[in-house]
Amino acid sequence: MFWVVLVIHVLLGLGLIFLVLLHSGKGGGLSDMFGGGAGAASAGSTVVEQNLNRMTILVAVAFTFTTIALALLFDFG
Numbered sequence: 001m002f003w004v005v006l007v008i009h010v011l012l013g014l015g016l017i018f019l020v021l022l023h024s025g026k027g028g029g030l031s032d033m034f035g036g037g038a039g040a041a042s043a044g045s046t047v048v049e050q051n052l053n054r055m056t057i058l059v060a061v062a063f064t065f066t067t068i069a070l071a072l073l074f075d076f077g
Helices: 002-022 038-043 047-076
Strands: none
Touching: 002 047
């Protein structure tokens, strides 16, 4: 069980890094690549940017749960 959670944790960690790097910085990002305007990109109001935010939050919450699960499994395992 420990190894299964560990593999999921590593995959979530890599996915979280990837998703955070896709976010737009001060100069633009993913929303600019798909035609979002400069004003829309800085406000993060495009559909692509909102979906990216939702996916990042979902992966971050799952990463938190696997971190807690690994701590409990390692302590009691």
